Amino acid sequence: MRPRLFSHLLPLLLLGLCAGPVHSQATHALPPSVQEAMKSARLPLDALSVVVWPVQADSARLAYLAELPRNPASLMKLVTTTAALDMLGPAFTWRTPVFMEGQLSDGVLQGNLYLQGSGDPRLGVEQLWLLMRRIQALGIRQIQGDIVLDRSLFSMPTPDPGSFDGEPLRPYNATPDALLINFKSLRLQFVPDPAHQVARVHIEPPLAGLAWPTTVPLDNADCSDYRGGLKADFQQPLYISFAGTYPQSCGEKTWSVAYIDPAQFAARAVHGMWLQLGGQLNGAVRDGLVPAGAQPVLLHESPTLAEVVRDINKFSNNVMADQLFLTLGAQQRGRGHATEAAEVVHTWWRERLPLASAPGLDKGSGLSRDARVSAQSLAALLQWAWAQGFMPELVSSLPITGVDGTLKRSKSTALAHLKTGSLRDVMGIAGYVDAANGQRHVLVAIVNHAHANQARPVMDALIDWTAGKDNR
Numbered sequence: 001m002r003p004r005l006f007s008h009l010l011p012l013l014l015l016g017l018c019a020g021p022v023h024s025q026a027t028h029a030l031p032p033s034v035q036e037a038m039k040s041a042r043l044p045l046d047a048l049s050v051v052v053w054p055v056q057a058d059s060a061r062l063a064y065l066a067e068l069p070r071n072p073a074s075l076m077k078l079v080t081t082t083a084a085l086d087m088l089g090p091a092f093t094w095r096t097p098v099f100m101e102g103q104l105s106d107g108v109l110q111g112n113l114y115l116q117g118s119g120d121p122r123l124g125v126e127q128l129w130l131l132m133r134r135i136q137a138l139g140i141r142q143i144q145g146d147i148v149l150d151r152s153l154f155s156m157p158t159p160d161p162g163s164f165d166g167e168p169l170r171p172y173n174a175t176p177d178a179l180l181i182n183f184k185s186l187r188l189q190f191v192p193d194p195a196h197q198v199a200r201v202h203i204e205p206p207l208a209g210l211a212w213p214t215t216v217p218l219d220n221a222d223c224s225d226y227r228g229g230l231k232a233d234f235q236q237p238l239y240i241s242f243a244g245t246y247p248q249s250c251g252e253k254t255w256s257v258a259y260i261d262p263a264q265f266a267a268r269a270v271h272g273m274w275l276q277l278g279g280q281l282n283g284a285v286r287d288g289l290v291p292a293g294a295q296p297v298l299l300h301e302s303p304t305l306a307e308v309v310r311d312i313n314k315f316s317n318n319v320m321a322d323q324l325f326l327t328l329g330a331q332q333r334g335r336g337h338a339t340e341a342a343e344v345v346h347t348w349w350r351e352r353l354p355l356a357s358a359p360g361l362d363k364g365s366g367l368s369r370d371a372r373v374s375a376q377s378l379a380a381l382l383q384w385a386w387a388q389g390f391m392p393e394l395v396s397s398l399p400i401t402g403v404d405g406t407l408k409r410s411k412s413t414a415l416a417h418l419k420t421g422s423l424r425d426v427m428g429i430a431g432y433v434d435a436a437n438g439q440r441h442v443l444v445a446i447v448n449h450a451h452a453n454q455a456r457p458v459m460d461a462l463i464d465w466t467a468g469k470d471n472r
Contacts, residue, residue, distance in 0.1 A: 028062075028063060028064060029064070030045060030048070030050070030062075030064055031062075031461070031462075031465045033461045033464070033465060034048075034050075034458060034461045034462055034465060036461075037457045037458040037460075037461040038455075038458055040457065041451060041454040041455055041457060041458055042451050042454065043447060043449050043451055043452075043454065043455060043458065044449070046065065047447050047448060047449035047452070048064065048065065048445065048446070048447050048455075048458065049064065049065040049066055049068050049070055049374065049375040049444075049445070049446045050062055050063070050064045050065075050066065050375060050443075050444065050445045050462060051063050051064075051066045051375045051376055051378075051379035051442065051443070051444045052441055052442070052443050052462075052465075052466050053379050053383060053441060053442040054439050054440070054441050054442075055383065055386045055432070055439075055440045055441065055442055056439070056440075060379070061441070061466075063376070065375075066374060066375045066376040066379070067357070067374050067376045068374055068375075069357075069360070069372040069373065069374050070372065070373065070374065070375070070426075070428075070446040070448045071368075071369070071371060071372060071423070071425070071426050071446075071448055072359075072366055072371060072372075072373050072378070072421055072426070072428055072430075072446055073366050073367075073421030073422055073423040073426040073427070073428060074316045074318075074321075074365065074366045074367075074419065074420065074421035074422065074423075075366060075373070075378060075419055075420075075421035075428045075429075075430045075444075075446065076359065076361055076364070076365065076366030076368075076371050076373065076421070077312055077313060077316065077321045077364065077365060077366055077419060077421075078313070078378060078381060078382070078419050078430055078431075079345065079349075079359050079361065079364075079373070079378075079381065080312075080321050080324055080325050080328075080345070080361075080364035080365070081309045081312055081313060081321070081324065081394065081397065082381060082385050082394060083328065083344075083345050083348050083349070084305060084309070084324050084327070084328060085305065085306075085309060085388075085390040085393060085394060086348070086352070086388065086390065087328060087331070087332070087344075087348060088305055088327075088328075088331065089305065089390075090304060090305055090306035090309075090390050090393045091304050091305070091306070092304065092305040093301050093302050093303070093304055093305070094118045094119055094120035094121070094122075094301070094302040094327070095118055095299045095300070095301050095302070096115065096116065096117065096118045096120055096123065096131070096179075096299065096300040096301075096302075097115075097116050097118070097290075097296035097298070097299050097300075098113065098114065098115055098116075098131075098134075098135060098296060098297055098298045098299075098300070099113070099114035099116065099290050099291075099294045099295070099296055099297060100112075100113060100114075100138075100140075100297050101113075101114065101145070101291060101294070102144075102145065104138070104139060104140060107139055107140065107141035107142060108140075108141070108142045108143075108144060109140050109142070109143045109144060109145070110144050110145070111144065111145045112143075112145035112146045112147070112148050112283070113135070113140070113143050113145070113146075113147050113148070114147075114148045114149075114150060114288075114290045114291075114294070115131075115147065115148070115149050115150065115179065115270065116150040116153075116179075116290050116296075117149070117150060117151045117152075117153055117154075117177065117178030117179030117180070118153065118178065118302075119153055119154060119176075119178050119180070119323050119326060119327045119330060119336060120180065120300075120302045120323075121180060121302070121308055121311075121312075121317075121319070121320040121323035121324060122302050122303055122307075122308060122311070122320070123179070123180060123181050123182070123300075123302070124181075124182045124183075125182050125187065125204045125205045127300070127302075128181055128182070128205060128269060128270070128273050129273060129277070130300070131300045132270075132273050132274055132277050132279070133277065134298055134300070135298070136277060136278075136279060138297060138298065140279070141278070141279060141280065142279070142280040142281075142282070143279070143280070143281050143282065143283065144282045144283070145282070145283045146281075146283035146284050146285065146286055146288075147270055147271070147274065147281060147283070147284075147285045147286075148285075148286060148287070148288040148289075148290075149179050149266055149267060149270065149285065149286070149287050149288070150178075150179075150287075150288060150289050150290045151177060151178040151179045151266070151287060152178065152289060153178040153330055153336050154176055154177065154178040154326050154330070154336035154337070155335055155336060155337045156175075156176065156326075156336075156337060156338065158263070161173045161174060161175055161258060161262055168258060168260070169234055169257050169258045169260070170258060171183050171184075171185040171256050171257070171258050171319075172317075172318045172319070172367070173258060173318075173367075174258055174262070174318075174319040175262065175319065175322070176319060176322045176323050176325075176326050176336075177266065177323075178336065179266050180266075180319065180323060181205070181265065181266050181269045181270070182204075182205055182265075182269065183256075183258075183319050184258060184259055184262040184265040184266075184319075185256050185257060185258045185259060186203055186204070186205075186207070186240075186256070186257050186258075186259055187203065187204045187205075187254060187255075187256050188201065188202075188203050188254065188255045188256070188257060189201070189202040189203070189204075189252070189253070189254050190216070190226075190246055190250070190252065190253045190254075190255070191252050192218060192246070192248050192250070192251065192252070193215075193218075194218065194248060196215075197217065197218050198215035198216065198217060198218060199215065199216050199217075199218055199246035199248075200214060200215055201213060201214055201215060201216060201242075202214075203240070205269045205272060205273055206269075206272035206273060206275075206276045207259070207265070207268035207269055207271075207272045208267075208268045208271035208272040208275065208285070209238045209268060209272075210237075210238055210239070210240070210268065210272070211238065211239050211240075212239065212240040212241070212242075213240075213241065213242060216230060216242045216244070216245060216246045217245045217246070218245065218246055218247070218248045219245040219246070219247055219248070220247070220248060220249070221245070221247040221249070222247060222249060223247050223249050223250040226246060226247050226250050226253060227255060228244075229244045229245055229246070229247065230242050230244045230245070230246060231243035231244030232244075232257075234257055234260050235260055236260070237259075237260055237261040237264065267285040267286065267287070268285075270285050271285040305324075306390075306393040306397075308320060308324065309324075309393065309394070309397045310393075310396065310397040312324065312397070313397040313398050313399070313405075313419050314397060314398070314399050314404060314405035314406070315405055315406065316405075316406050316419075316420065316421075318365035318366075318367045319365070321363075321364040321365035321366075322363050322364045322365045322367075323364075324364055325338070325341045325345075325363060325364025325365070326338065326341050326364070328341050328344045328345065328364075329341030329343075329344055332344045338362060338363060341364070342361055342362065345359075345361065346358050352384060353377075353380050353381060353384055355380075356376065356377045356380035356381070357373075357374055357376070357377050358377070359371070359372065359373035359377060360372040360373065361373075366421060366423075367423070369423075375430075375444040375445065375446050376444075378430050378444045379430075379442050379444045382430065382431065382432070382442040382444070383442055386432075386442070395417050395431075395432060396417070398417035398418055398419050398431045398432070399417070399418060399419070399420065400415070400416070400417055401413075401414060401415065401416045401418065401463060406420040407420060409456075410456075410459075410460060410463070411456075411457070411460045412459075412460040412463040412464050412467075412469075413464070413469065414433055414434065414463050414464055414466070414467030414469055415433075415434040415467070416431065416432065416433040416434065416443070416463050416466075416467070417431045417432050418430060418431035418432070418433070418443065418463070419431050421446075422452075422453070424452075424453075425448060425449060425450055425452050426446070426447070426448055426452050427446075427447045427452040427453065427455040427456070427458075427459065428444075428445055428446035428447065428459075429443065429444070429445050429459050429462070429463070430443065430444040430445070430446075431443065433463055433466040433467050434467065435466065435467050435468045436467060436468045436469070437468060441466050441467075443462060443463065443466045445458070445459060445462050
């Protein structure tokens, strides 16, 4: 049911005060093309909330059920990344310090080596390799003690990667970690060798103790379900097996799989990389704390926040967004816990957008059944962000229609930078759309319904209408 006019307009009037005086009323009826798309998708009109607002105008062009709190899925990443760009700055970096305990003589460290996690979301295979090489460049070849991993910066309960959707081996379900290495995931590479009728198998990072067959037989099947055809078994922490075959027609493929024992991933990855680079370790790799008063012997620096935000928004990377969310708690409150992080974001929101309803968020990624925010509030956020100095970094982090990231499959011919969001029963877009007349608009659209996965044409219709490509 459509809300009464006054209750529908009042939040929009408040939203307008965030950007400037309101001089005209918004349209409250969906464009015919959007209504037709909703009907074709078997979606009721009240499943959709929309705001279309020119960035340099005083009022919205379209506002439909705009104040209704919805599950935004990954659109919540806009809240996390915008807050981070404002609070931390685009040039912020994560620094992972390394400490030595004991004497170093003739390449032998008579003591422990410490790695202290800083929450770096981009500590992948290549970065781990570089970090180990830099440690060896200090003259360390053999460690008589242990390699100790200090992961205490983030405080959270023992996670269950399969708790969200029962898919613990999907990398998007990886959980945050102060020392997050390669998203706690393995990268399996398959390279056909027709001369020997096998595909060669390479796995990174090199986990200490992990074994796997280095080849699988080739077959002549098509490549539509090569993963299923491999009949892989990832349930054993120290052995991966393949009972099937690999299609020669696939060529070279890479498959990322979350490690079955995520709590041990960092230790095995550090140990394995150290050994692969020729290092020796007499002790173990274990969790622990850096001794009080210790001074780092080197710092590994991450890419800038602007680069990380681009990865988060372009490719909707959940664990990176959650790492950033906890980093806000750690930077502002000294503790990377979801409760503190949510309080930090809420406090920031009230200071920056006091007239817009704050989102209800429990993590930074939007990978949640409980998160809620209105299209109106997201539009207010994007309007506010447009006037900030970090605006170019935010806009450039958003996928481009039909070009890259999660919008590569969009059928719209308009030029738009939009974050996408999708979960079971949720689909949405939010960002900026360029119209043919040169005007740029904020567009936010959220569908919450059992058939939300059919709403892609609805989103394309809204993009085209906003851009002036559909005048109906």
